Amino acid sequence: MNPIKTPYITVPLGREAHAIAEQFAIEQDTPRKGKKVYLNTLAVYAVHSYLKWLAYETDLNQSDSWHPALQPLSDVADLVLPGIGKLECRPVLPGETSFLIPSEATVDRMGYVAVQFSENLDEVQLLGFIRTVSAAKVSQEIAIANLQPLEILLDYIPDHINNPSVRTTSTIPVNLSRWLENIFEAGWQTAETLFSTQAPHPAFSIGTVREIVPNKKAPHVRRGKLIDLGIQLADKLVVLMITLTPASDEEVNIRLQVYPTGEQIYLPPNLQLMVLDEETNAPFTDLQVTARSEDNCIQLEFSGQPGEGFSIKLALGDVSLIEDFVI
Numbered sequence: 001m002n003p004i005k006t007p008y009i010t011v012p013l014g015r016e017a018h019a020i021a022e023q024f025a026i027e028q029d030t031p032r033k034g035k036k037v038y039l040n041t042l043a044v045y046a047v048h049s050y051l052k053w054l055a056y057e058t059d060l061n062q063s064d065s066w067h068p069a070l071q072p073l074s075d076v077a078d079l080v081l082p083g084i085g086k087l088e089c090r091p092v093l094p095g096e097t098s099f100l101i102p103s104e105a106t107v108d109r110m111g112y113v114a115v116q117f118s119e120n121l122d123e124v125q126l127l128g129f130i131r132t133v134s135a136a137k138v139s140q141e142i143a144i145a146n147l148q149p150l151e152i153l154l155d156y157i158p159d160h161i162n163n164p165s166v167r168t169t170s171t172i173p174v175n176l177s178r179w180l181e182n183i184f185e186a187g188w189q190t191a192e193t194l195f196s197t198q199a200p201h202p203a204f205s206i207g208t209v210r211e212i213v214p215n216k217k218a219p220h221v222r223r224g225k226l227i228d229l230g231i232q233l234a235d236k237l238v239v240l241m242i243t244l245t246p247a248s249d250e251e252v253n254i255r256l257q258v259y260p261t262g263e264q265i266y267l268p269p270n271l272q273l274m275v276l277d278e279e280t281n282a283p284f285t286d287l288q289v290t291a292r293s294e295d296n297c298i299q300l301e302f303s304g305q306p307g308e309g310f311s312i313k314l315a316l317g318d319v320s321l322i323e324d325f326v327i
Contacts, residue, residue: 008116008125009050009150014237015194016226017045018121020187027068039091040065040077043115046124047079047089056157057082075102078109084157085110092116092127092144100139114147129153173324176252177306179221179244188223194239195259220245226261227314227321237261238271240314240323250305252327256312257299258291267291268316273298276311276322283313 021041025034044065048058062080064070078086088109092099099114114127128147174185224241243255256275260267268291275287289298304310309326 008127010123010125011046011050012123013042013046013121014226016187017042017049019189019193019226020045024068024071028072033072036075037071039117040075040089042117042121043077043089043091043124044079046115047087047113047126050126051079051081051157054154074104076105078105081110081157087153088112089115090142094119097145098141098143100141102139106140111153112142113150113153114142114144116144126150173309173326176242176244176254176325176327179223180246180252182221184223188225191222191224191241194224194226194241194261227258237264238267238314240312247303251303252306253301253303254327255299255301257297258314259297265296266293267295267298269293270316271298272313272315273300274313274315275300275302276313278309278311281311 021038024041025038028034028037044060044063048060051058059080059082060066062082063078063086064074064076065078070076077089077091079089080086086109088101088105088111090099090101090105090112092114094117096116101112105112109132111132112130114129116125116127118124127144127150129150129152130142130147131152174188178184179188221244222241224239227238227240239259239261241257241259243257245253245255247253256273258267258271258273271291273289273291274283276283284302287300287302289300291298304327306327309324311322311324313320313322315321
């Protein structure tokens with residue numbers, strides 16, 4: 001009897017993934033290093049997305065692969081699973097039948113996932129899992145044929161989130177005061193980038209590298225992020241835009257706006273935007289809005305002082321997303 005081969009898991013790579021990879025890549029000293037960091041970032045993001053869909057907790061910001069100071073020093077593609085360990089997510093180019101594990105990634109890992117890219121980098125396939133490799137001073141080559149099914153990985157992740165319909169995008173609050181200094185967290189892009197009429201495309205292809213020119217400083221600070229409310233609502237991507245306007249040395253005006261994306265003209269009906277109190281995690285009564293059937297934007301405005309914290313919640317049906325901020 002022939003064993004049944006488990007199909008590979010396909011994970012799409014959208015604009016947010018490429019924007020983060022692009023930002024990390026342009027900070028590298030050489031195009032070759034930039035390309036390596038670009039692919040490592042996409043591989044980590046893909047595994048992060050897959051585990052997020054299954055409601056497992058990950059922490060990108062605690063991963064060495066997400067640390068700008070560590071990226072130039074090593075070839076790592078680790079993803080931190082809080083309280084469990086580090087999972088290495090190794091890129092595999094189209095057509096390759098094996099992949100390398102660098103020496104620096106042979107220790108302090110709970111396992112390894114092989115992530116194979118499509119030719120145009122718009123999706124990946126998670127090929128399988130290997131539990132451990134021997135610590136070594138040189139890179140090790142692993143044959144894809146020797147990988148275990150991805151389901152084996154899930155046996156090593158015991159901590160399942162109790163409520164998979166509520167997700168937070170990061171354990172570290174977004175620091176809005178740093179935005180006023182032109183310092184932005186990964187994933188927060190200009191309106192021009194997010195609302196480009198061109199189809200999303202990667203900054204790197206498998207064989208070429210192009211230069212990226214940074215945006216000029218604007219008179220006020222406005223950044224946005226592509227929001228995916230979950231795999232169940234893959235066609236319901238929206239853009240969250242935040243505009244900061246200093247009112248004084250002690251107060252900042254904040255405007256939140258949510259727009260549809262792509263070919264969508266209107267927001268999903270009943271999409272809710274609300275601001276949550278830092279202490280109670282309850283929504284402020286006067287800072288809630290719900291999209292109607294033909295709304296192409298919803299918005300909220302308020303002000304705050306440096307050091308104050310708050311959260312933004314987007315909800316649609318039983319699915320919601322919360323992002324934390326500090327002014």
